[in-house]
Amino acid sequence: xxxxxxxxxxxxxxxxxxxxxxxxxxxxxxxxxxxxxxxxxxxxxxxxxxxxxxxxxxxxxxxxxxxxxxxxxxxxxxxxxxxxxxxxxxxxxxxxxxxxxxxxxxxxxxxxxxxxxxxxxxxxxxxxxxxxxxxxxxxxxxxxxxxxxxxxxxxxxxxxxxxxxxxxxxxxxxxxxxxxxxxxxxxxxxxxxxxxxxxxxxxxxxxxxxxxxxxxxxxxxxxxxxxxxxxxxxxxxxxxxxxxxxxxxxxxxxxxxxxxxxxxxxxxxxxxxxxxxxxxxxxxxxxxxxxxxxxxxxxxxxxxxxxxxxxxxxxxxxxxxxxxxxxxxxxxxxxxxxxxxxxxxxxxxxx
Amino acid sequence: xxxxxxxxxxxxxxxxxxxxxxxxxxxxxxxxxxxxxxxxxxxxxxxxxxxxxxxxxxxxxxxxxxxxxxxxxxxxxxxxxxxxxxxxxxxxxxxxxxxxxxxxxxxxxxxxxxxxxxxxxxxxxxxxxxxxxxxxxxxxxxxxxxxxxxxxxxxxxxxxxxxxxxxxxxxxxxxxxxxxxxxxxxxxxxxxxxxxxxxxxxxxxxxxxxxxxxxxxxxxxxxxxxxxxxxxxxxxxxxxxxxxxxxxxxxxxxxxxxxxxxxxxxxxxxxxxxxxxxxxxxxxxxxxxxxxxxxxxxxxxxxxxxxxxxxxxxxxxxxxxxxxxxxxxxxxxxxxxxxxxxxxxxxxxxxxxxxxxxxxxxxxxxxxxxxxxxxxxxxxxxxxxxxxxxxx
Numbered sequence: 001x002x003x004x005x006x007x008x009x010x011x012x013x014x015x016x017x018x019x020x021x022x023x024x025x026x027x028x029x030x031x032x033x034x035x036x037x038x039x040x041x042x043x044x045x046x047x048x049x050x051x052x053x054x055x056x057x058x059x060x061x062x063x064x065x066x067x068x069x070x071x072x073x074x075x076x077x078x079x080x081x082x083x084x085x086x087x088x089x090x091x092x093x094x095x096x097x098x099x100x101x102x103x104x105x106x107x108x109x110x111x112x113x114x115x116x117x118x119x120x121x122x123x124x125x126x127x128x129x130x131x132x133x134x135x136x137x138x139x140x141x142x143x144x145x146x147x148x149x150x151x152x153x154x155x156x157x158x159x160x161x162x163x164x165x166x167x168x169x170x171x172x173x174x175x176x177x178x179x180x181x182x183x184x185x186x187x188x189x190x191x192x193x194x195x196x197x198x199x200x201x202x203x204x205x206x207x208x209x210x211x212x213x214x215x216x217x218x219x220x221x222x223x224x225x226x227x228x229x230x231x232x233x234x235x236x237x238x239x240x241x242x243x244x245x246x247x248x249x250x251x252x253x254x255x256x257x258x259x260x261x262x263x264x265x266x267x268x269x270x271x272x273x274x275x276x277x278x279x280x281x282x283x284x285x286x287x288x289x290x291x292x293x294x295x296x297x298x299x300x301x302x303x304x305x306x307x308x309x310x311x312x313x314x315x316x317x318x319x320x321x322x323x324x325x326x327x328x329x330x331x332x333x334x335x336x337x338x339x340x341x342x343x344x345x346x347x348x349x350x351x
Numbered sequence: 352x353x354x355x356x357x358x359x360x361x362x363x364x365x366x367x368x369x370x371x372x373x374x375x376x377x378x379x380x381x382x383x384x385x386x387x388x389x390x391x392x393x394x395x396x397x398x399x400x401x402x403x404x405x406x407x408x409x410x411x412x413x414x415x416x417x418x419x420x421x422x423x424x425x426x427x428x429x430x431x432x433x434x435x436x437x438x439x440x441x442x443x444x445x446x447x448x449x450x451x452x453x454x455x456x457x458x459x460x461x462x463x464x465x466x467x468x469x470x471x472x473x474x475x476x477x478x479x480x481x482x483x484x485x486x487x488x489x490x491x492x493x494x495x496x497x498x499x500x501x502x503x504x505x506x507x508x509x510x511x512x513x514x515x516x517x518x519x520x521x522x523x524x525x526x527x528x529x530x531x532x533x534x535x536x537x538x539x540x541x542x543x544x545x546x547x548x549x550x551x552x553x554x555x556x557x558x559x560x561x562x563x564x565x566x567x568x569x570x571x572x573x574x575x576x577x578x579x580x581x582x583x584x585x586x587x588x589x590x591x592x593x594x595x596x597x598x599x600x601x602x603x604x605x606x607x608x609x610x611x612x613x614x615x616x617x618x619x620x621x622x623x624x625x626x627x628x629x630x631x632x633x634x635x636x637x638x639x640x641x642x643x644x645x646x647x648x649x650x651x652x653x654x655x656x657x658x659x660x661x662x663x664x665x666x667x668x669x670x671x672x673x674x675x676x677x678x679x680x681x682x683x684x685x686x687x688x689x690x691x692x693x694x695x696x697x698x699x700x701x702x703x704x705x706x707x708x709x710x711x712x713x714x715x716x717x718x719x720x721x722x723x724x725x726x727x728x729x730x731x732x733x734x735x736x737x738x739x740x741x742x743x
Contacts (some may be wrong), residue, residue: 039471066605094602094615106456106503113537114610115463123395123542131543132605132731133454136372136503141732150614152621153734154511155643157455158487158500165500172518178621193466197477250443250496339481340491 001171002351003241003308004181005085005230007077009286009304011223011293013050015080019308022315029292032041036199039306043199044222047190048226048294049085052076059146068110068133069141070189072225074101077228078143078183085230085237087181098151099140100169101187102162104297110134110193137184142332151179160266160338162186163300167346168245174233181236186301187226197224223294227301228309235351241308242351249343252276253335256345257283261330262316264289264303267337276337287318300336306345307332354742356515356592358582359574361433362684366570366671367403370424372432375657375681376688379696380716384670385556386566392538393415402536403568403672404651411654413492417535419452419532419678421571422485424569426529433575433587435527437493438662446525447486447597448516450508450532451676454485455501480699485533497525503676506639507598507688507730508532509572510679514596514689526581532680533571540675541567545632549608555642556700558712565641568629568672572680584640590689590743595628597621601733605643611652614735615727619657622718622725626739631657633739634721636697637686639729640666640672640712642700646729663719664712665689669699679728683738690742693719 008015011029012022020060021027030049035042052072055064057081064072074207082089089097110133117125137155144153152173154167163186170182198220234242248255256263265286267277280286295303308318310332316324331349338344365388368375377694386401414420417534430437437445454665457480467471490499498519502512509532516530544550544567551564554624582589599617601609606614623629639650656663667685674681689695698712722742 025575037471039473053542095599100473101510108457111456111458111539113460114461114543115460116467118542119464119467124397126546128546128606131539131546134456134539134543135505135731136455137505137730137732137734138605140504140734141605144602144733145538145605148602150600150602150617151506153600153732154598156517157501158484159481159499161487161500165498168498168522168524169515169518172522175522193463193740197474198467199455200471200474201477248443248498324458332468340487342496 001174001243001272002234002236003229003243004232004237005081005087006305006308007080007084007228009073009077009193009306011050014054014076016084020045023201023306031233034195036196037199040160043202045195045199045220045222047222047309048224051344066349067142067225069106070109071133071138073187073226074139074185075143075146077185077226078147081183081228081230087230094148094151097148097149097187098182099143099153100166100182101140101155101185102156102166102298102301103136103187104159104162105188105194107138107158108132112191112193122178123134154303159297160336161344163298164246164248164344170231171246181232183228183230185226186298188296188298189226192221197221221294222288223296223299227305229304240351241311241348243346243348245347246344249300249345253345256333257285257337260324260333262287262309262332264334265292266299266303289318292318301332307334307348311348352391353436356579356594357520358577358579359591359687360431360577360582360587360588360589361575361595362590362735364572364681364684365405365424365683366674367405368671370686370724371428372533372688376685377668379531379670379685380694382697382699384699386556386672389536389541391649392595394538394541396545396673398552400545401554401567402567405535405569415479417481419485419488422489422533422573425571425573426489429573429575435575442494442496444497445495446497446519446528447490447495448512448528448530448680449486450502450512452508452534453537453540454533454676454741455503457624466549485607498726504676504734505730505732506680507728507734507736508676510726510728510736511598512681513574513593513683513738514598514736517571517593517596520576520578526578528576529573530576532677534569534674534676536567536569540574549641549643554700555669556641557640557698557703558647558705558708560703560705562642566672568674568678570671570674570681570685572677574684582628590691591743592741593738594741595622595626595739596680598736601735603733604626605626606731608649608729610649613728615650615653616657618737620737622737622739628723628739631638632721632723633658633725634719635663635665635724637682637724637726638664638666639727648708648728650729651710655710662710663717664710665695666698666712667696683726683740686724689719690722690724690740695719
């Protein structure tokens with residue numbers, strides 16, 4: 001599948017330019033330290049924050065009135081992906097565009113806003129708009145409404161497996177010609193309850209400003225944001241980055257580190273396969289975006305965006321040891337390990 | 352276009368109709384129902400919507416939730432019918448695809464109330480949530496290492512999970528998929544639908560002129576889907592086929608359907624095209640038929656326009672309530688059993704045709720004339736999903 005366009009709402013900023021500059025160290029991510037009291041004592045989490053700035057360029061304020069922040073991120077990332085691709089959707093294109101969205105935690109803030117009203121004011125004060133925004137496919141709904149997309153749609157949730165499922169879905173639609181292009185979105189938000197729950201499961205106190213977390217505490221850098229890729233069939237846009245294999249594997253794919261110029265690695269969380277992280281990191285071609293973006297179940301979507309931009313620009317970012325030029329035949333991989341011992345490998349090259 | 356059929360070799364159901372697919376079908380034909388006020392939770396409403404609770408769901412070890420317990424019961428029945436021994440298969444070639452709305456949400460109200468009240472609850476609820484995604488929990492329980500995902504398309508989730516599972520088989524991603532839907536009754540959707548003025552304090556009346564809204568329900572249905580090659584190789588009993596699937600967005604409103612049924616008509620056309628069938632080939636349509644004013648008006652008119660005044664339309668939600676993420680999967684199972692039996696159930700609660708719709712659903716047990724039927728689901732977000740189901 002050709003990556004026709006990339007849209008980013010992230011702690012490094014919104015849009016591919018801000019994201020690319022941030023990946024290169026041009027500016028720091030937006031972060032905040034949240035101190036939480038837990039039964040185990042105080043814990044401090046670093047939250048990598050995203051915002052919907054720029055959406056008013058695409059959508060009127062009136063249309064945004066009933067849309068919550070997470071829905072705005074999804075819509076903004078989708079608008080940016082279309083803009084990056086140079087695509088405007090006419091009536092035919094609206095019917096021939098699919099939406100495949102991945103989210104690990106779903107729409108948390110709308111869920112808890114709904115419950116806040118119920119707890120504070122009683123069951124009779126439940127909010128219909130918060131209820132509508134609390135279902136996981138509210139993101140697809142807002143994106144569809146904002147862009148007029150009328151093609152097929154799936155919202156998929158399986159924690160770290162979610163991104164791979166959205167990509168498979170897009171591939172199926174494109175291969176059986178149900179659509180001509182697919183907006184694939186990956187995103188998660190944070191909220192007070194999630195942060196509390198993460199902090200309450202910490203094995204040791206986490207203090208403010210801690211920047212060298214070991215592999216198994218990556219979850220304490222809480223990522224937020226939304227990444228969207230506009231995908232077309234192979235050959236749809238010559239010269240674009242291309243996703244050429246999507247695999248779920250039961251064994252660690254060690255060979256990926258030999259076969260690809262670099263591997264964007266998502267091995268983290270308290271239950272993950274930690275020894276692999278140390279081994280792969282020592283190989284020298286593993287890259288991690290988590291110091292810049294934090295981590296969330298759908299982080300692999302942001303890695304795909306970083307890898308695709310690296311191929312587009314011909315140099316590798318993030319590059320902690322200095323920027324590295326890419327050769328024309330270099331390929332990249334994005335590897336996500338999940339807590340069930342499965343590995344999700346997406347490989348890219350430039351057509 | 353006519354894609355290869357995907358075969359159904361086993362089914363399991365849990366709902367207000369009880370446990371067991373065939374037993375549920377017989378109860379549908381018999382026509383009894385007994386919705387009531389919720390007993391699983393309390394609520395303080397101006398007007399209380401009735402619900403259909405599933406009877407006697409045991410707390411199964413390792414399930415972690417009522418939703419997962421219902422899934423485990425349904426899959427046990429489905430595997431027994433299909434004769435499938437998972438141990439004989441390569442675990443990476445078996446997938447799990449389940450639709451749900453509340454099943455993959457961190458919406459434990461008790462946990463949240465403590466947090467909201469500045470108390471410091473233990474994180475047990477969060478840990479349970481992380482291991483409670485229904486598809487992943489089922490895969491873990493059965494030792495399945497293939498793809499496992501929850502489809503969360505609101506009320507169309509169960510139908511879309513079956514459609515997505517079918518795509519996995521056609522694409523060669525899997526040889527077998529355990530697919531369906533699941534959702535337990537809980538307070539949040541109960542209060543949410545009440546706030547939208549969509550619930551009825553009376554037993555629901557799908558497509559009736561005097562319909563007042565939906566009754567929520569709960570349940571799970573799991574279908575064993577296989578490629579034809581796999582089913583033939585192991586001489587599996589074939590109970591039906593999924594021969595077409597369509598899904599399209601309205602792009603109209605966050606909670607209301609498009610007034611002309613734009614997305615539903617597009618999804619229907621796509622599903623029929625995939626199956627290589629025409630509207631006149633469809634024996635009956637198992638409607639979404641929630642008994643809300645908007646859904647039944649739009650869906651009934653769209654069916655009338657596409658299939659004509661002779662269309663046989665049934666809603667089984669009069670007997671199960673609206674089981675949200677489970678609804679589409681339950682209704683797909685009911686549709687296959689009606690096709691096999693040659694009899695479709697009455698639409699419980701329907702008495703008088705709505706002239707604004709112009710089409711009456713079944714009001715008695717009705718003979719099935721044909722071998723193919725549709726199952727429709729419509730959902731928040733303008734989601735419209737349609738399956739074409741056929742006899743073996």
